[in-house]
Amino acid sequence: MKYKNIFITGSTGVVGKPLLKKLIENGHNVYALSRSEENKKILESKGVSVVSGNILTSNLIDQFKNINIDAIFHVAGVNKMCSKNPQYMFDANIDGTKNILNLGNQLGISRFVYTSSAVTLGEDLGSIGNENSTHRGYYLSKYEESKFLAEKEAFNYEKNFEFVSINPSSVQGPGRVSGTAKLLISTLSKTNPPLIRNNISIVDIDDCTDGHYNALEFGKNNERYVLNSFQTSSEELVNKLKTISSWNGRPLYIPKVLLKAIAPLGDIYKLISNNTPLLCSESARVLTHGHKYEGLKAKENLNIQYTNVDEFIKKTINWLIEENYISLSKI
Numbered sequence: 001m002k003y004k005n006i007f008i009t010g011s012t013g014v015v016g017k018p019l020l021k022k023l024i025e026n027g028h029n030v031y032a033l034s035r036s037e038e039n040k041k042i043l044e045s046k047g048v049s050v051v052s053g054n055i056l057t058s059n060l061i062d063q064f065k066n067i068n069i070d071a072i073f074h075v076a077g078v079n080k081m082c083s084k085n086p087q088y089m090f091d092a093n094i095d096g097t098k099n100i101l102n103l104g105n106q107l108g109i110s111r112f113v114y115t116s117s118a119v120t121l122g123e124d125l126g127s128i129g130n131e132n133s134t135h136r137g138y139y140l141s142k143y144e145e146s147k148f149l150a151e152k153e154a155f156n157y158e159k160n161f162e163f164v165s166i167n168p169s170s171v172q173g174p175g176r177v178s179g180t181a182k183l184l185i186s187t188l189s190k191t192n193p194p195l196i197r198n199n200i201s202i203v204d205i206d207d208c209t210d211g212h213y214n215a216l217e218f219g220k221n222n223e224r225y226v227l228n229s230f231q232t233s234s235e236e237l238v239n240k241l242k243t244i245s246s247w248n249g250r251p252l253y254i255p256k257v258l259l260k261a262i263a264p265l266g267d268i269y270k271l272i273s274n275n276t277p278l279l280c281s282e283s284a285r286v287l288t289h290g291h292k293y294e295g296l297k298a299k300e301n302l303n304i305q306y307t308n309v310d311e312f313i314k315k316t317i318n319w320l321i322e323e324n325y326i327s328l329s330k331i
Helices: 016-025 037-045 060-064 087-107 144-154 183-188 205-218 234-244 256-272 281-289 294-301 309-322
Strands: 004-007 029-034 048-051 070-074 111-115 160-168 170-172 199-204 225-228 230-233
Touching: 004 016, 004 087, 016 029, 016 070, 029 037, 029 070, 037 048, 048 060, 048 170, 060 087, 070 087, 087 144, 111 205, 144 160, 160 205, 170 205, 183 234, 183 309, 199 205, 199 256, 199 309, 205 225, 205 230, 225 294, 234 309, 256 281
Parallel strands: 004 029, 004 070, 029 048, 070 111, 111 160, 160 225, 170 199
Antiparallel strands: 199 230
């Protein structure tokens, strides 16, 4: 096996957890970063060797004495919308990435697979984003800014190994209940859910795992690969949900101009409260912009068979039902 010993960050997150499972199942010796005793116990129960610390820990190399690491998956990062203090997100996404790149140099690895994001493409409103997109020149969110700068630093970093960037669109599917997945759960739990008319791009969680793993063998040095299973509109997705599942809701579509008008109230709430608002100016910008991504390069070069929208809906809804997140009939 070319990359027998693997070090992974973010192995308990949405993207990292199924990737860790795949690495173990495929016979790799896995070393995983853990910042808590709880996660350490979980990882050790899976036969994983634990490296204690976080992505900003400067002396991680001390825990790799006499250990030969062949490749690193740097999955860990922070994605927070409407944050009162986004600086920690910049620290984690930018400085944390540089710290793990430095670790790669110290370890003498052969390959580094980096989890970036499709938001770094910065595609113009209504256009289709891909690896050749030119960034629009302004950021919709602090998260986009932090990931854009982190990816730029990663490509420019002086590396002694091969580097591949994986840029997933919105990662959804079984196992995901946080972030934008809450919107799907909320929609399926209501008769008249509030929605906006928009473009949606999704990468199935299994496709995301395959894209990361296959980058070990097939990814080309210093290139990035957008992962996107399908793109649709919110209205088309609603019609699919009604056709395939037992849900028969009637969404109330909120005008984008109204969403933008009330968003500043969230900014005020953020300033006077310690809680994160459900809506603020940056989340309104993201929601009203929408995203259309193309994942053709990854499909062709990383040997991915993307999940279609019907299959995605079936397995996601069935999992949500099994886990008691929604009350519908199984498909």
